[in-house]
Amino acid sequence: MCGGRGTRLDAPVEKPLVEICGRPMLDHVVEALQQSQVETVYAVTSPHTPETNTRARGLGVDCIDAPGDGYVSDLGFALDRVSRPVVTVVADLPLLLADHVDAVIEAAEGGSLTACVPVDAKRALGSSIDESLVFDYRGQMVCPTGLGVVDPDTRERTDSEPDTTDTDDTDSTVYLTTDTRLALNVNRPTDIALAEDRCE
Template sequence: MCGGRGTRLDAPVEKPLVDICGRPMLDRVAAALRDSSVETVRAVTSPHTPNTRDRAADLGLDPIEAPGDGYVSDLGFALARVSRPVVTVVSDLPLVAPEHVDAVVSAADGGAATACVPVELKRDLGASVDDALVFDHEGTAVCPTGLGVVGPAAADATIDTDADTDTHSTMYLSTDTRLALNVNRPTDIELAEDRCE
Protein backbone atom coordinates (compact mmCIF):
# COMPACT_ATOMS: atom_id res chain seq x y z
CA MET A 1 0.00 0.00 0.00
CA CYS A 2 1.73 3.15 -1.22
CA GLY A 3 -0.87 5.63 -2.38
CA GLY A 4 -1.32 7.95 0.59
CA ARG A 5 -0.52 11.63 0.66
CA GLY A 6 1.99 11.38 3.53
CA THR A 7 1.08 14.83 4.84
CA ARG A 8 2.34 14.17 8.41
CA LEU A 9 5.81 13.38 7.07
CA ASP A 10 6.14 16.64 5.11
CA ALA A 11 8.91 15.20 2.93
CA PRO A 12 10.30 16.68 -0.31
CA VAL A 13 9.39 13.42 -2.11
CA GLU A 14 6.37 11.14 -2.01
CA LYS A 15 6.32 9.22 1.26
CA PRO A 16 7.14 5.75 -0.21
CA LEU A 17 10.21 7.27 -1.88
CA VAL A 18 11.72 8.66 1.33
CA ASP A 19 15.18 7.17 1.79
CA ILE A 20 15.96 5.09 4.86
CA CYS A 21 19.66 4.21 4.99
CA GLY A 22 20.11 5.10 1.34
CA ARG A 23 17.13 3.17 -0.10
CA PRO A 24 13.55 4.32 -0.68
CA MET A 25 11.08 2.75 1.74
CA LEU A 26 9.22 1.23 -1.22
CA ASP A 27 12.37 -0.59 -2.35
CA ARG A 28 13.01 -1.91 1.16
CA VAL A 29 9.46 -3.25 1.60
CA ALA A 30 9.44 -4.78 -1.89
CA ALA A 31 12.74 -6.57 -1.17
CA ALA A 32 11.36 -8.00 2.09
CA LEU A 33 8.28 -9.29 0.30
CA ARG A 34 10.30 -10.79 -2.56
CA ASP A 35 12.61 -12.59 -0.10
CA SER A 36 9.61 -14.01 1.78
CA SER A 37 7.24 -16.82 0.82
CA VAL A 38 4.98 -14.35 -1.04
CA GLU A 39 4.67 -15.34 -4.70
CA THR A 40 3.56 -12.08 -6.35
CA VAL A 41 4.26 -8.51 -5.23
CA ARG A 42 2.07 -5.61 -6.38
CA ALA A 43 2.05 -1.94 -5.44
CA VAL A 44 -1.21 -0.12 -4.73
CA THR A 45 -0.63 3.47 -5.81
CA SER A 46 -2.96 6.41 -6.41
CA PRO A 47 -3.11 9.73 -8.26
CA HIS A 48 -1.35 11.19 -5.19
CA THR A 49 1.79 9.11 -5.85
CA PRO A 50 2.68 9.24 -9.56
CA ASN A 51 6.43 8.99 -8.92
CA THR A 52 5.87 6.01 -6.65
CA ARG A 53 3.85 4.34 -9.42
CA ASP A 54 6.76 4.86 -11.80
CA ARG A 55 9.25 3.49 -9.25
CA ALA A 56 7.02 0.49 -8.58
CA ALA A 57 6.90 -0.23 -12.30
CA ASP A 58 10.71 0.05 -12.46
CA LEU A 59 10.88 -2.53 -9.66
CA GLY A 60 8.54 -4.83 -11.58
CA LEU A 61 5.75 -4.52 -9.01
CA ASP A 62 2.86 -4.18 -11.48
CA PRO A 63 1.03 -1.24 -9.85
CA ILE A 64 -2.67 -1.22 -9.08
CA GLU A 65 -3.87 2.38 -9.46
CA ALA A 66 -6.45 2.99 -6.73
CA PRO A 67 -8.61 6.15 -6.62
CA GLY A 68 -6.74 7.71 -3.69
CA ASP A 69 -9.84 8.07 -1.52
CA GLY A 70 -8.10 6.90 1.67
CA TYR A 71 -6.38 3.80 2.96
CA VAL A 72 -9.46 1.68 3.65
CA SER A 73 -11.12 2.60 0.36
CA ASP A 74 -7.94 1.96 -1.65
CA LEU A 75 -7.39 -1.35 0.15
CA GLY A 76 -10.90 -2.45 -0.77
CA PHE A 77 -10.31 -1.36 -4.36
CA ALA A 78 -7.12 -3.43 -4.53
CA LEU A 79 -8.64 -6.48 -2.83
CA ALA A 80 -11.34 -6.57 -5.50
CA ARG A 81 -8.59 -7.04 -8.11
CA VAL A 82 -6.46 -9.80 -6.57
CA SER A 83 -7.01 -13.32 -5.36
CA ARG A 84 -7.00 -14.11 -1.65
CA PRO A 85 -5.53 -14.74 0.78
CA VAL A 86 -3.25 -11.77 0.25
CA VAL A 87 -0.47 -10.20 2.31
CA THR A 88 -0.85 -6.46 2.81
CA VAL A 89 1.92 -4.19 3.98
CA VAL A 90 2.24 -0.43 4.13
CA SER A 91 5.19 1.24 2.46
CA ASP A 92 6.06 3.19 5.61
CA LEU A 93 7.29 0.05 7.43
CA PRO A 94 10.87 0.18 6.08
CA LEU A 95 12.42 -2.32 8.49
CA VAL A 96 9.97 -5.12 7.76
CA ALA A 97 11.90 -8.32 7.06
CA PRO A 98 11.07 -11.53 5.18
CA GLU A 99 10.81 -13.41 8.48
CA HIS A 100 8.11 -10.98 9.66
CA VAL A 101 6.08 -11.59 6.52
CA ASP A 102 6.45 -15.36 6.78
CA ALA A 103 5.53 -15.35 10.48
CA VAL A 104 2.29 -13.47 9.81
CA VAL A 105 1.46 -15.77 6.87
CA SER A 106 2.06 -18.76 9.16
CA ALA A 107 -0.11 -17.25 11.90
CA ALA A 108 -2.92 -16.70 9.39
CA ASP A 109 -2.85 -20.40 8.46
CA GLY A 110 -4.86 -19.80 5.29
CA GLY A 111 -7.13 -17.23 6.95
CA ALA A 112 -6.51 -13.69 8.15
CA ALA A 113 -3.91 -12.27 10.52
CA THR A 114 -2.90 -8.86 11.78
CA ALA A 115 0.58 -8.00 13.04
CA CYS A 116 0.45 -5.69 16.05
CA VAL A 117 2.94 -4.29 18.54
CA PRO A 118 2.41 -3.01 22.06
CA VAL A 119 1.88 0.74 22.16
CA GLU A 120 4.33 0.87 25.07
CA LEU A 121 7.07 -0.46 22.77
CA LYS A 122 6.44 2.31 20.23
CA ARG A 123 6.43 4.95 22.96
CA ASP A 124 9.61 3.55 24.54
CA LEU A 125 11.31 3.88 21.14
CA GLY A 126 9.99 7.40 20.66
CA ALA A 127 8.07 6.31 17.56
CA SER A 128 4.89 8.06 16.53
CA VAL A 129 1.61 6.45 17.58
CA ASP A 130 -1.70 6.94 15.81
CA ASP A 131 -4.06 6.88 18.80
CA ALA A 132 -7.04 6.25 16.51
CA LEU A 133 -5.63 2.78 15.76
CA VAL A 134 -4.87 1.75 19.37
CA PHE A 135 -7.02 -1.01 20.85
CA ASP A 136 -6.95 -3.40 23.79
CA HIS A 137 -5.75 -6.96 23.29
CA GLU A 138 -5.96 -9.09 26.42
CA GLY A 139 -5.23 -6.12 28.67
CA THR A 140 -2.42 -4.66 26.55
CA ALA A 141 -2.77 -1.54 24.42
CA VAL A 142 -1.64 -2.50 20.92
CA CYS A 143 -1.72 -1.05 17.43
CA PRO A 144 -1.46 -2.58 13.97
CA THR A 145 1.91 -2.41 12.24
CA GLY A 146 0.52 -2.26 8.73
CA LEU A 147 1.43 -5.89 7.98
CA GLY A 148 -1.31 -8.45 7.70
CA VAL A 149 -3.01 -11.14 5.74
CA VAL A 150 -6.51 -10.70 4.35
CA GLY A 151 -8.14 -14.10 4.23
CA PRO A 152 -10.36 -15.63 1.57
CA ALA A 153 -13.38 -13.55 0.64
CA ALA A 154 -16.59 -14.61 2.37
CA ALA A 155 -20.10 -13.38 1.84
CA ASP A 156 -20.47 -12.27 5.47
CA ALA A 157 -16.95 -10.87 5.95
CA THR A 158 -16.24 -7.17 6.12
CA ILE A 159 -13.03 -5.21 6.17
CA ASP A 160 -11.97 -4.15 9.66
CA THR A 161 -10.78 -0.57 9.24
CA ASP A 162 -8.40 -0.81 12.19
CA ALA A 163 -6.77 -4.12 11.39
CA ASP A 164 -6.84 -4.24 7.56
CA THR A 165 -8.15 -7.79 7.62
CA ASP A 166 -11.37 -9.78 7.65
CA THR A 167 -13.31 -9.69 10.91
CA HIS A 168 -12.12 -13.17 11.99
CA SER A 169 -8.43 -12.37 12.21
CA THR A 170 -5.63 -14.00 14.16
CA MET A 171 -3.56 -11.60 16.22
CA TYR A 172 0.19 -11.81 15.61
CA LEU A 173 1.69 -9.83 18.49
CA SER A 174 5.35 -8.90 18.14
CA THR A 175 7.84 -7.00 20.28
CA ASP A 176 10.34 -6.69 17.41
CA THR A 177 11.29 -3.01 17.23
CA ARG A 178 11.56 -3.23 13.44
CA LEU A 179 7.79 -3.72 13.26
CA ALA A 180 7.19 -0.84 15.67
CA LEU A 181 8.65 1.80 13.35
CA ASN A 182 6.23 3.22 10.83
CA VAL A 183 7.71 6.34 9.26
CA ASN A 184 4.89 8.85 9.65
CA ARG A 185 6.74 11.87 11.03
CA PRO A 186 10.23 13.32 10.45
CA THR A 187 11.44 12.01 13.82
CA ASP A 188 10.56 8.45 12.72
CA ILE A 189 13.12 8.65 9.90
CA GLU A 190 16.00 9.00 12.34
CA LEU A 191 14.66 6.18 14.54
CA ALA A 192 14.44 3.86 11.53
CA GLU A 193 17.90 4.80 10.28
CA ASP A 194 19.38 4.04 13.69
CA ARG A 195 18.09 0.48 13.33
CA CYS A 196 18.93 -0.33 9.70
CA GLU A 197 20.74 -3.59 9.09
Template sequence: MCGGRGTRLESSAEKPLFEISGRPMVDYVKDALAESRVETTHAVVSPHAPETRAHLEGELPIIETPGEGYVTDLLTALDTVETPVLTVAADLPLLEGAVVDTVLDAADGSTSVRVPAALKDALGASTDEDGAWVPTGVNVVADDADSVFRSYDARLAVNVNRRADAALAERLLALRTDAPKSGEVVEGDDGP
Protein backbone atom coordinates (compact mmCIF):
# COMPACT_ATOMS: atom_id res chain seq x y z
CA MET A 1 0.00 0.00 0.00
CA CYS A 2 1.89 3.03 -1.26
CA GLY A 3 -0.59 5.73 -2.19
CA GLY A 4 -0.24 8.09 0.76
CA ARG A 5 0.58 11.77 0.75
CA GLY A 6 2.56 11.83 3.97
CA THR A 7 1.21 15.14 5.24
CA ARG A 8 2.27 14.37 8.83
CA LEU A 9 5.87 14.08 7.63
CA GLU A 10 5.75 17.74 6.60
CA SER A 11 7.68 16.96 3.42
CA SER A 12 7.20 17.76 -0.23
CA ALA A 13 8.02 14.10 -0.99
CA GLU A 14 5.21 11.60 -1.28
CA LYS A 15 5.17 9.37 1.80
CA PRO A 16 6.44 6.17 0.09
CA LEU A 17 9.32 8.16 -1.41
CA PHE A 18 10.29 9.87 1.85
CA GLU A 19 13.92 8.94 2.36
CA ILE A 20 15.28 7.08 5.35
CA SER A 21 19.08 6.92 5.35
CA GLY A 22 19.12 8.05 1.73
CA ARG A 23 16.58 5.52 0.37
CA PRO A 24 12.84 5.82 -0.25
CA MET A 25 10.84 3.94 2.39
CA VAL A 26 9.00 1.96 -0.26
CA ASP A 27 12.30 0.48 -1.46
CA TYR A 28 12.98 -1.01 1.98
CA VAL A 29 9.55 -2.65 1.94
CA LYS A 30 9.97 -3.83 -1.65
CA ASP A 31 13.32 -5.43 -0.76
CA ALA A 32 11.88 -7.11 2.36
CA LEU A 33 9.09 -8.64 0.29
CA ALA A 34 11.58 -9.80 -2.36
CA GLU A 35 13.66 -11.49 0.39
CA SER A 36 10.57 -13.25 1.77
CA ARG A 37 8.66 -16.15 0.33
CA VAL A 38 5.99 -13.82 -1.06
CA GLU A 39 5.50 -14.87 -4.67
CA THR A 40 4.20 -11.66 -6.26
CA THR A 41 4.32 -8.10 -5.01
CA HIS A 42 2.00 -5.40 -6.34
CA ALA A 43 2.37 -1.67 -5.77
CA VAL A 44 -1.01 -0.24 -4.76
CA VAL A 45 -0.90 3.44 -5.71
CA SER A 46 -3.33 6.34 -5.81
CA PRO A 47 -3.63 9.66 -7.64
CA HIS A 48 -2.01 11.21 -4.55
CA ALA A 49 1.30 9.47 -5.32
CA PRO A 50 2.14 9.87 -9.02
CA GLU A 51 5.89 10.00 -8.38
CA THR A 52 5.68 6.75 -6.40
CA ARG A 53 3.88 5.16 -9.32
CA ALA A 54 6.61 6.34 -11.69
CA HIS A 55 9.31 5.14 -9.27
CA LEU A 56 7.88 1.61 -9.11
CA GLU A 57 6.60 1.27 -12.67
CA GLY A 58 8.49 -1.44 -14.51
CA GLU A 59 9.66 -2.97 -11.21
CA LEU A 60 6.32 -4.12 -9.80
CA PRO A 61 2.82 -4.65 -11.20
CA ILE A 62 0.79 -1.53 -10.38
CA ILE A 63 -2.74 -1.49 -8.97
CA GLU A 64 -4.46 1.89 -9.31
CA THR A 65 -6.90 2.97 -6.59
CA PRO A 66 -9.11 6.07 -6.29
CA GLY A 67 -7.18 7.52 -3.34
CA GLU A 68 -10.28 7.83 -1.17
CA GLY A 69 -8.64 6.42 1.97
CA TYR A 70 -6.88 3.30 3.14
CA VAL A 71 -9.95 1.06 3.43
CA THR A 72 -11.43 2.06 0.07
CA ASP A 73 -8.07 1.69 -1.64
CA LEU A 74 -7.51 -1.69 0.01
CA LEU A 75 -10.92 -2.93 -1.16
CA THR A 76 -10.12 -1.76 -4.69
CA ALA A 77 -6.82 -3.63 -4.59
CA LEU A 78 -8.46 -6.78 -3.21
CA ASP A 79 -10.84 -6.79 -6.18
CA THR A 80 -7.85 -7.39 -8.48
CA VAL A 81 -5.99 -10.16 -6.62
CA GLU A 82 -6.87 -13.53 -5.15
CA THR A 83 -6.91 -14.07 -1.41
CA PRO A 84 -5.17 -14.83 0.82
CA VAL A 85 -3.00 -11.76 0.34
CA LEU A 86 -0.44 -10.03 2.52
CA THR A 87 -0.88 -6.28 2.76
CA VAL A 88 2.01 -4.09 3.86
CA ALA A 89 2.14 -0.33 4.36
CA ALA A 90 5.03 1.44 2.63
CA ASP A 91 6.04 3.18 5.87
CA LEU A 92 7.89 0.23 7.47
CA PRO A 93 11.57 0.75 6.55
CA LEU A 94 12.79 -1.71 9.21
CA LEU A 95 10.85 -4.62 7.69
CA GLU A 96 12.90 -7.64 6.64
CA GLY A 97 12.11 -10.79 4.68
CA ALA A 98 12.44 -13.02 7.75
CA VAL A 99 9.83 -10.92 9.57
CA VAL A 100 7.45 -11.26 6.63
CA ASP A 101 7.94 -15.03 6.64
CA THR A 102 7.24 -15.15 10.38
CA VAL A 103 3.96 -13.33 9.79
CA LEU A 104 3.04 -15.72 6.99
CA ASP A 105 3.82 -18.71 9.21
CA ALA A 106 1.66 -17.32 12.04
CA ALA A 107 -1.28 -16.22 9.90
CA ASP A 108 -4.54 -18.00 10.58
CA GLY A 109 -7.08 -16.79 8.05
CA SER A 110 -7.43 -13.03 7.95
CA THR A 111 -4.78 -11.86 10.40
CA SER A 112 -4.10 -8.47 11.89
CA VAL A 113 -0.47 -8.10 12.97
CA ARG A 114 -0.10 -6.07 16.15
CA VAL A 115 2.65 -4.94 18.51
CA PRO A 116 2.37 -3.77 22.11
CA ALA A 117 1.76 -0.04 22.46
CA ALA A 118 4.34 -0.23 25.26
CA LEU A 119 6.97 -1.34 22.71
CA LYS A 120 6.22 1.64 20.50
CA ASP A 121 6.40 3.90 23.56
CA ALA A 122 9.71 2.37 24.67
CA LEU A 123 11.19 2.87 21.20
CA GLY A 124 9.81 6.40 20.92
CA ALA A 125 7.63 5.53 17.91
CA SER A 126 4.39 7.40 17.39
CA THR A 127 1.01 5.73 17.42
CA ASP A 128 -2.42 6.99 16.47
CA GLU A 129 -4.20 4.02 17.99
CA ASP A 130 -5.49 3.34 21.49
CA GLY A 131 -5.23 0.03 23.27
CA ALA A 132 -2.55 -2.30 24.57
CA TRP A 133 -1.90 -3.85 21.12
CA VAL A 134 -1.74 -1.60 18.05
CA PRO A 135 -1.78 -2.36 14.30
CA THR A 136 1.52 -2.53 12.44
CA GLY A 137 0.44 -1.94 8.85
CA VAL A 138 0.96 -5.62 8.03
CA ASN A 139 -2.07 -7.85 7.58
CA VAL A 140 -3.15 -11.03 5.89
CA VAL A 141 -6.52 -10.80 4.17
CA ALA A 142 -8.27 -14.10 3.56
CA ASP A 143 -11.77 -15.50 3.35
CA ASP A 144 -11.40 -17.25 6.72
CA ALA A 145 -12.20 -16.04 10.20
CA ASP A 146 -10.31 -13.09 11.68
CA SER A 147 -7.33 -13.59 13.97
CA VAL A 148 -4.59 -11.51 15.56
CA PHE A 149 -0.87 -12.19 15.53
CA ARG A 150 0.88 -10.45 18.41
CA SER A 151 4.55 -9.69 17.87
CA TYR A 152 7.22 -8.08 20.02
CA ASP A 153 9.42 -7.45 16.97
CA ALA A 154 10.61 -3.82 16.82
CA ARG A 155 10.93 -4.09 13.03
CA LEU A 156 7.12 -4.08 12.93
CA ALA A 157 6.74 -1.28 15.46
CA VAL A 158 8.20 1.68 13.58
CA ASN A 159 5.77 3.14 11.07
CA VAL A 160 7.22 6.39 9.77
CA ASN A 161 4.40 8.89 10.06
CA ARG A 162 6.27 11.86 11.55
CA ARG A 163 9.78 13.33 11.42
CA ALA A 164 10.60 11.83 14.84
CA ASP A 165 9.67 8.37 13.47
CA ALA A 166 12.03 8.95 10.53
CA ALA A 167 14.88 9.84 12.89
CA LEU A 168 14.14 6.75 14.98
CA ALA A 169 14.13 4.52 11.88
CA GLU A 170 17.47 5.96 10.78
CA ARG A 171 19.01 5.31 14.22
CA LEU A 172 17.73 1.72 14.26
CA LEU A 173 18.85 1.05 10.69
CA ALA A 174 22.33 2.35 11.56
CA LEU A 175 22.54 -0.18 14.40
CA ARG A 176 21.92 -3.13 12.13
CA THR A 177 24.12 -2.22 9.20
CA ASP A 178 27.68 -3.44 8.61
CA ALA A 179 28.51 -0.36 6.57
CA PRO A 180 31.35 1.77 7.90
CA LYS A 181 30.22 4.90 9.71
CA SER A 182 31.33 8.31 8.54
CA GLY A 183 35.02 8.77 9.34
CA GLU A 184 35.50 5.11 10.34
CA VAL A 185 38.70 3.47 9.08
CA VAL A 186 38.19 0.06 7.52
CA GLU A 187 40.99 -2.53 7.61
CA GLY A 188 43.06 -2.18 4.45
CA ASP A 189 41.83 1.38 3.90
CA ASP A 190 44.72 3.80 3.88
CA GLY A 191 42.31 6.68 4.11
CA PRO A 192 42.40 9.86 2.02
Protein backbone atom coordinates (compact mmCIF):
# COMPACT_ATOMS: atom_id res chain seq x y z
CA MET A 1 0.00 0.00 0.00
CA CYS A 2 1.76 3.11 -1.22
CA GLY A 3 -0.80 5.62 -2.39
CA GLY A 4 -1.21 7.93 0.60
CA ARG A 5 -0.32 11.60 0.76
CA GLY A 6 2.16 11.18 3.63
CA THR A 7 1.36 14.64 5.01
CA ARG A 8 2.59 13.86 8.53
CA LEU A 9 6.06 13.06 7.24
CA ASP A 10 6.38 16.38 5.36
CA ALA A 11 9.11 14.98 3.10
CA PRO A 12 10.43 16.51 -0.14
CA VAL A 13 9.56 13.27 -1.98
CA GLU A 14 6.56 10.94 -1.95
CA LYS A 15 6.47 9.03 1.32
CA PRO A 16 7.32 5.56 -0.11
CA LEU A 17 10.40 7.10 -1.74
CA VAL A 18 11.85 8.50 1.48
CA GLU A 19 15.25 6.88 1.84
CA ILE A 20 16.06 4.71 4.82
CA CYS A 21 19.47 3.03 4.97
CA GLY A 22 20.33 4.41 1.53
CA ARG A 23 17.25 3.13 -0.33
CA PRO A 24 13.60 4.17 -0.66
CA MET A 25 11.26 2.55 1.85
CA LEU A 26 9.39 1.03 -1.08
CA ASP A 27 12.51 -0.89 -2.11
CA HIS A 28 12.88 -2.43 1.35
CA VAL A 29 9.26 -3.58 1.46
CA VAL A 30 9.31 -4.96 -2.08
CA GLU A 31 12.51 -6.86 -1.36
CA ALA A 32 11.04 -8.43 1.77
CA LEU A 33 7.92 -9.51 -0.13
CA GLN A 34 9.89 -10.88 -3.08
CA GLN A 35 12.07 -12.95 -0.75
CA SER A 36 9.04 -14.31 1.13
CA GLN A 37 6.45 -16.97 0.25
CA VAL A 38 4.37 -14.32 -1.54
CA GLU A 39 3.93 -15.30 -5.19
CA THR A 40 3.02 -11.97 -6.80
CA VAL A 41 3.70 -8.46 -5.54
CA TYR A 42 1.52 -5.47 -6.43
CA ALA A 43 2.06 -1.84 -5.51
CA VAL A 44 -1.20 -0.05 -4.79
CA THR A 45 -0.49 3.50 -5.90
CA SER A 46 -2.73 6.51 -6.51
CA PRO A 47 -2.75 9.92 -8.19
CA HIS A 48 -0.87 11.16 -5.09
CA THR A 49 2.13 8.90 -5.80
CA PRO A 50 3.04 8.95 -9.51
CA GLU A 51 6.79 8.72 -8.85
CA THR A 52 6.20 5.74 -6.58
CA ASN A 53 4.30 4.09 -9.42
CA THR A 54 7.29 4.62 -11.72
CA ARG A 55 9.71 3.31 -9.10
CA ALA A 56 7.60 0.20 -8.43
CA ARG A 57 7.44 -0.63 -12.13
CA GLY A 58 11.21 -0.22 -12.27
CA LEU A 59 11.48 -2.83 -9.54
CA GLY A 60 9.43 -5.22 -11.67
CA VAL A 61 6.27 -4.77 -9.62
CA ASP A 62 2.83 -4.48 -11.22
CA CYS A 63 0.82 -1.50 -10.02
CA ILE A 64 -2.83 -1.17 -9.13
CA ASP A 65 -3.82 2.44 -9.63
CA ALA A 66 -6.31 3.18 -6.85
CA PRO A 67 -8.34 6.43 -6.66
CA GLY A 68 -6.41 7.80 -3.68
CA ASP A 69 -9.48 8.19 -1.47
CA GLY A 70 -7.76 6.89 1.68
CA TYR A 71 -6.21 3.68 2.94
CA VAL A 72 -9.40 1.71 3.52
CA SER A 73 -10.99 2.73 0.24
CA ASP A 74 -7.83 2.07 -1.78
CA LEU A 75 -7.28 -1.29 -0.13
CA GLY A 76 -10.84 -2.32 -0.95
CA PHE A 77 -10.30 -1.17 -4.53
CA ALA A 78 -7.15 -3.31 -4.77
CA LEU A 79 -8.69 -6.38 -3.11
CA ASP A 80 -11.43 -6.38 -5.73
CA ARG A 81 -8.75 -6.82 -8.40
CA VAL A 82 -6.64 -9.67 -7.03
CA SER A 83 -7.22 -13.22 -5.88
CA ARG A 84 -7.17 -14.05 -2.18
CA PRO A 85 -5.70 -14.73 0.31
CA VAL A 86 -3.64 -11.56 0.12
CA VAL A 87 -0.76 -10.29 2.22
CA THR A 88 -1.16 -6.56 2.81
CA VAL A 89 1.65 -4.30 3.94
CA VAL A 90 2.15 -0.56 4.15
CA ALA A 91 5.13 1.08 2.45
CA ASP A 92 6.25 2.84 5.64
CA LEU A 93 7.60 -0.33 7.26
CA PRO A 94 11.22 -0.20 6.00
CA LEU A 95 12.65 -2.70 8.48
CA LEU A 96 10.29 -5.45 7.28
CA LEU A 97 11.94 -8.79 6.53
CA ALA A 98 10.81 -11.81 4.53
CA ASP A 99 10.77 -13.75 7.82
CA HIS A 100 8.11 -11.38 9.19
CA VAL A 101 5.93 -11.91 6.14
CA ASP A 102 6.31 -15.69 6.21
CA ALA A 103 5.57 -15.85 9.95
CA VAL A 104 2.29 -13.97 9.51
CA ILE A 105 1.28 -16.13 6.52
CA GLU A 106 1.93 -19.31 8.49
CA ALA A 107 0.15 -18.03 11.59
CA ALA A 108 -2.90 -17.07 9.51
CA GLU A 109 -3.38 -20.68 8.39
CA GLY A 110 -5.48 -19.55 5.44
CA GLY A 111 -7.53 -17.05 7.45
CA SER A 112 -7.26 -13.32 8.06
CA LEU A 113 -4.66 -11.99 10.47
CA THR A 114 -3.29 -8.61 11.52
CA ALA A 115 0.20 -8.23 12.94
CA CYS A 116 0.12 -5.96 15.99
CA VAL A 117 2.65 -4.65 18.49
CA PRO A 118 2.12 -3.49 22.06
CA VAL A 119 1.77 0.27 22.34
CA ASP A 120 4.31 0.16 25.20
CA ALA A 121 6.87 -1.28 22.77
CA LYS A 122 6.32 1.60 20.35
CA ARG A 123 6.59 4.10 23.19
CA ALA A 124 9.81 2.52 24.48
CA LEU A 125 11.23 2.74 20.98
CA GLY A 126 10.13 6.34 20.58
CA SER A 127 8.10 5.48 17.48
CA SER A 128 5.12 7.62 16.54
CA ILE A 129 1.70 6.16 17.37
CA ASP A 130 -1.58 6.62 15.52
CA GLU A 131 -3.88 6.69 18.54
CA SER A 132 -6.94 6.12 16.33
CA LEU A 133 -5.70 2.58 15.60
CA VAL A 134 -4.94 1.58 19.20
CA PHE A 135 -7.21 -1.06 20.72
CA ASP A 136 -7.35 -3.44 23.68
CA TYR A 137 -6.18 -6.99 23.02
CA ARG A 138 -6.43 -9.35 26.00
CA GLY A 139 -5.97 -6.48 28.44
CA GLN A 140 -3.05 -4.93 26.57
CA MET A 141 -3.16 -1.87 24.34
CA VAL A 142 -1.85 -2.75 20.90
CA CYS A 143 -1.52 -1.14 17.49
CA PRO A 144 -1.54 -2.69 13.99
CA THR A 145 1.83 -2.72 12.24
CA GLY A 146 0.41 -2.47 8.73
CA LEU A 147 1.23 -6.10 7.91
CA GLY A 148 -1.57 -8.61 7.61
CA VAL A 149 -3.38 -11.29 5.65
CA VAL A 150 -6.86 -10.98 4.15
CA ASP A 151 -8.59 -14.29 3.50
CA PRO A 152 -11.04 -15.11 0.69
CA ASP A 153 -14.06 -14.73 2.97
CA THR A 154 -13.26 -11.21 4.21
CA ARG A 155 -15.56 -8.97 2.18
CA GLU A 156 -16.68 -6.21 4.52
CA ARG A 157 -13.62 -5.19 6.54
CA THR A 158 -10.69 -4.12 4.41
CA ASP A 159 -8.64 -2.07 6.83
CA SER A 160 -5.61 -3.28 8.76
CA GLU A 161 -7.38 -3.21 12.11
CA PRO A 162 -9.15 -6.38 13.24
CA ASP A 163 -12.80 -6.33 14.24
CA THR A 164 -12.66 -5.77 18.00
CA THR A 165 -16.38 -6.19 18.62
CA ASP A 166 -16.05 -9.95 19.11
CA THR A 167 -13.35 -11.00 21.57
CA ASP A 168 -13.11 -14.56 20.32
CA ASP A 169 -12.77 -13.38 16.71
CA THR A 170 -10.17 -10.78 17.68
CA ASP A 171 -8.11 -13.39 19.51
CA SER A 172 -7.97 -15.49 16.35
CA THR A 173 -7.12 -12.62 14.01
CA VAL A 174 -4.32 -10.89 15.91
CA TYR A 175 -0.68 -11.86 15.52
CA LEU A 176 1.05 -10.17 18.46
CA THR A 177 4.76 -9.48 18.16
CA THR A 178 7.29 -7.44 20.12
CA ASP A 179 9.77 -7.29 17.24
CA THR A 180 10.89 -3.66 17.17
CA ARG A 181 11.39 -3.80 13.39
CA LEU A 182 7.62 -4.12 13.06
CA ALA A 183 7.00 -1.45 15.68
CA LEU A 184 8.55 1.26 13.54
CA ASN A 185 6.30 2.81 10.92
CA VAL A 186 7.91 5.88 9.38
CA ASN A 187 5.12 8.44 9.71
CA ARG A 188 6.96 11.43 11.16
CA PRO A 189 10.45 12.93 10.73
CA THR A 190 11.58 11.50 14.09
CA ASP A 191 10.77 8.00 12.82
CA ILE A 192 13.31 8.40 10.00
CA ALA A 193 16.14 8.80 12.51
CA LEU A 194 14.94 5.80 14.52
CA ALA A 195 14.89 3.65 11.40
CA GLU A 196 18.30 4.88 10.26
CA ASP A 197 19.75 3.92 13.64
CA ARG A 198 18.69 0.33 12.96
CA CYS A 199 20.30 -0.09 9.55
CA GLU A 200 22.19 -3.35 9.20
